[in-house]
Amino acid sequence: MNASRQKILQRLRAAQPLAAQAFAAAQDAALFADYPASSAQRAEHFAAKFVSLKGEFYRAQNFMEAAAQLKELLQPLAQNPQNGAFCARHAHGLLDQIFQADSWLQQVCVCESHEITNIDFAKFEAGITAADFLVARTGSIILQAQSAGGRRLSVLPPLHIVVAQREQLVNSLEDAFAALSAQNEKFDASYLAVITGPSRTSDIEKTLVLGAHGPKRLAIILIG
Amino acid sequence: MTERQHFLHLSAQKAADETHRSKIGKAIGIYEQTVARTKTSQFKDWEQARALAAAIKNEALARLPDLLEQFEAKFIAAGGKVFWAETAAEAVKYILQIAQQRRARKVVKSKSITTEEIQLNENLERAGLEVWESDLGELIVQLAGEKPYHIVTPAMHKSKAEIAQLFQEKLQAPPTDSAEELTMIARRHLRQAYISSDIGITGGNFLIADAGAVVVTENEGNARLTMSCPAMHIALVGIEKILPRLSDLSLFLPLLATSGTGQQITCYNSIVRGPRQPHESDGPQEMHVILLDNGRAELYGRPHFREALRCIRCGACLNACPVYRTIGGHSYRATYQGPIGAVLTPHYNGFAQYQHLSSASSLCGACSTVCPVHIDLHHLLLENRHQAAVAGAIFFERAAMRMYAWMMSRPGRLQHARGILRFLQSMGMIFPPARRIAPRLSKKSFREMWQAHER
Numbered sequence: 001m002n003a004s005r006q007k008i009l010q011r012l013r014a015a016q017p018l019a020a021q022a023f024a025a026a027q028d029a030a031l032f033a034d035y036p037a038s039s040a041q042r043a044e045h046f047a048a049k050f051v052s053l054k055g056e057f058y059r060a061q062n063f064m065e066a067a068a069q070l071k072e073l074l075q076p077l078a079q080n081p082q083n084g085a086f087c088a089r090h091a092h093g094l095l096d097q098i099f100q101a102d103s104w105l106q107q108v109c110v111c112e113s114h115e116i117t118n119i120d121f122a123k124f125e126a127g128i129t130a131a132d133f134l135v136a137r138t139g140s141i142i143l144q145a146q147s148a149g150g151r152r153l154s155v156l157p158p159l160h161i162v163v164a165q166r167e168q169l170v171n172s173l174e175d176a177f178a179a180l181s182a183q184n185e186k187f188d189a190s191y192l193a194v195i196t197g198p199s200r201t202s203d204i205e206k207t208l209v210l211g212a213h214g215p216k217r218l219a220i221i222l223i224g
Numbered sequence: 225m226t227e228r229q230h231f232l233h234l235s236a237q238k239a240a241d242e243t244h245r246s247k248i249g250k251a252i253g254i255y256e257q258t259v260a261r262t263k264t265s266q267f268k269d270w271e272q273a274r275a276l277a278a279a280i281k282n283e284a285l286a287r288l289p290d291l292l293e294q295f296e297a298k299f300i301a302a303g304g305k306v307f308w309a310e311t312a313a314e315a316v317k318y319i320l321q322i323a324q325q326r327r328a329r330k331v332v333k334s335k336s337i338t339t340e341e342i343q344l345n346e347n348l349e350r351a352g353l354e355v356w357e358s359d360l361g362e363l364i365v366q367l368a369g370e371k372p373y374h375i376v377t378p379a380m381h382k383s384k385a386e387i388a389q390l391f392q393e394k395l396q397a398p399p400t401d402s403a404e405e406l407t408m409i410a411r412r413h414l415r416q417a418y419i420s421s422d423i424g425i426t427g428g429n430f431l432i433a434d435a436g437a438v439v440v441t442e443n444e445g446n447a448r449l450t451m452s453c454p455a456m457h458i459a460l461v462g463i464e465k466i467l468p469r470l471s472d473l474s475l476f477l478p479l480l481a482t483s484g485t486g487q488q489i490t491c492y493n494s495i496v497r498g499p500r501q502p503h504e505s506d507g508p509q510e511m512h513v514i515l516l517d518n519g520r521a522e523l524y525g526r527p528h529f530r531e532a533l534r535c536i537r538c539g540a541c542l543n544a545c546p547v548y549r550t551i552g553g554h555s556y557r558a559t560y561q562g563p564i565g566a567v568l569t570p571h572y573n574g575f576a577q578y579q580h581l582s583s584a585s586s587l588c589g590a591c592s593t594v595c596p597v598h599i600d601l602h603h604l605l606l607e608n609r610h611q612a613a614v615a616g617a618i619f620f621e622r623a624a625m626r627m628y629a630w631m632m633s634r635p636g637r638l639q640h641a642r643g644i645l646r647f648l649q650s651m652g653m654i655f656p657p658a659r660r661i662a663p664r665l666s667k668k669s670f671r672e673m674w675q676a677h678e679r
Binding site (some may be wrong): 002004005007008009011012013014015016017018019021023025026028030031032033034112113114117118119121122138140145146149150151152153155156172173174177178180181188189190191192193194195196197198199200201202203204205206207209211212213214215 | 250251254255264265266267268269272273276279280282283285286288289292293302303307308309310314358359360361364377378379382383384387403404406407408410411414415418419420434435437443444445446448449451452453463469470471473474475477478485488489490491492493494495496497498499500501503504505506507511515517521522524525527530
């Protein structure tokens with residue numbers, strides 16, 4: 001503990017207290033105009049928002065379809081199939097099941113690990129992860145270090161593909177945060193990201209450009 | 225030159241610069257349209273949302289010391305380190321110390337105006353470290369050898385052509401007139417920085433007490449890369465950035481994005497709770513949070529001004545301010561520009577040098593109207609002026625006001641004063657300010673005309 005700690009805290013505590021006014025916390029449903037009308041519409045609501053933010057949205061009925069969709073997304077990126085793996089994925093249960101279905105996918109994808117150096121990691125064309133929540137109101141994907149295979153996989157490669165299931169949809173950010181806070185053991189990751197669309201910037205004359213530093217493309221395959 | 229003279233000189237120059245005016249007018253025009261659209265499409269009632277946000281921030285300030293301790297305990301339990309810095313110098317010293325201990329040579333930074341407050345780049349470079357700014361706007365001002373022009377859009381004052389020219393000179397890039405191509409040049413340029421830096425330094429938009437987390441808001445992904453690839457992550461955060469609960473983010477993330485850029489929510493919001501955990505596959509092995517005071521605790525002790533600490537640095541008051549739009553961000557010569565800067569800077573850097581910023585306002589109140597956490601900015605500016613007047617720093621102004629009051633309290637006195645002024649004007653002894661034309665005082669005063677009319 002450093003000396004300034006005491007000084008700062010003492011100064012703050014010595015200040016004349018101002019009474020905090022009482023206020024009523026408001027639910028997201030009461031605050032936001034674009035709150036999903038009903039739980040049944042969550043997937044459609046999410047898809048519409050996600051697409052309007054330039055995300056690529058795909059639907060799959062089952063793992064087989066998801067594997068086929070994944071293959072379709074990855075094949076154009078395979079410049080030289082003899083080169084072997086050109087993407088990385090998270091060793092996540094859901095992804096394991098999908099990858100089982102296809103030997104080509106297994107061939108071109110390695111599982112992420114801390115042994116892969118930053119330099120090698122930066123060569124991957126795509127990173128494939130699971131997610132924790134999909135937020136319908138904002139079209140956001142919430143993932144944590146565990147569900148996403150650490151931090152680099154979802155941000156370093158130019159294409160980030162998320163595979164998620166319908167049950168992971170929630171109405172609004174408050175539901176996701178409430179679930180994380182309530183089940184504290186679920187929220188023990190060192191890193192959590194709320195991702196809303198592919199990387200972007202408007203720093204040059206307010207012109208929107210995708211893929212500033214993070215993924216240029218963000219795709220989601222929603223199962224169910 | 226004193227700060228005041230610098231300010232007068234620079235602002236007079238910028239106010240007359242029509243190219244500057246059109247660049248800023250265009251950028252802020254687009255911003256205003258987007259913000260107006262998002263306010264109504266996202267919020268049922270913007271006024272309700274910002275009243276709630278102000279109340280939550282007030283709660284956080286009322287409980288500030290306790291919440292900071294709560295954050296600290298949580299963060300340390302997750303394996304992070306917390307350092308409290310009373311001054312900018314202390315923060316710099318701590319960062320240099322850990323950089324030297326780890327034999328670091330290269331630092332990658334994501335945009336953080338708080339690091340400008342402690343002049344981190346200059347200090348790191350002086351110590352022999354290589355510093356890479358990774359936000360596109362920050363990279364542009366770094367290459368140009370300038371300071372950020374705006375707390376949210378640091379390169380708002382640069383046209384595409386100027387940026388292309390800069391990239392040609394500094395990065396040996398080919399000429400281009402496409403914003404897309406310029407962005408890709410920056411992307412390629414900075415990849416190396418992420419994957420080879422020893423330390424990643426970020427700021428923090430919020431600290432979450434109950435989760436022990438630092439929240440970093442951005443669009444480009446540079447902050448995410450900065451806290452993913454290097455072996456060490458340092459976050460420098462002002463002590464006032466605290467929020468009590470993780471759930472408060474469901475309002476504050478959309479609120480900040482709406483006021484900051486007109487987005488419903490920014491592209492990436494990272495919630496970081498410490499270094500890489502044993503079961504995680506990557507991330508920094510070490511994480512430090514520096515809680516920066518640097519004048520905040522003292523401001524906290526001034527009850528009239530405490531509300532200024534609600535600020536979430538969205539930049540809305542800068543964009544709304546007719547003075548900022550006219551004189552631009554650099555004229556302030558301060559880390560924080562615009563109305564919030566004019567409120568804070570005299571407190572943080574001294575009234576003696578920076579009091580003039582509080583007077584650089586027409587008190588129109590546009591800033592207070594747009595502030596998403598309801599800071600009564602223009603009244604705080606007035607309060608600053610009051611403080612300075614009480615401190616007696618401005619003898620001349622007080623004497624002038626007394627004379628004015630004396631003159632205005634009797635019609636006869638005003639009449640005489642007019643006569644004297646008219647005489648001086650006819651002798652050419654009253655000079656109007658440069659670029660202004662002073663109308664000639666009329667032969668007859670309104671009073672005389674009225675009396676003639678009555679007759």
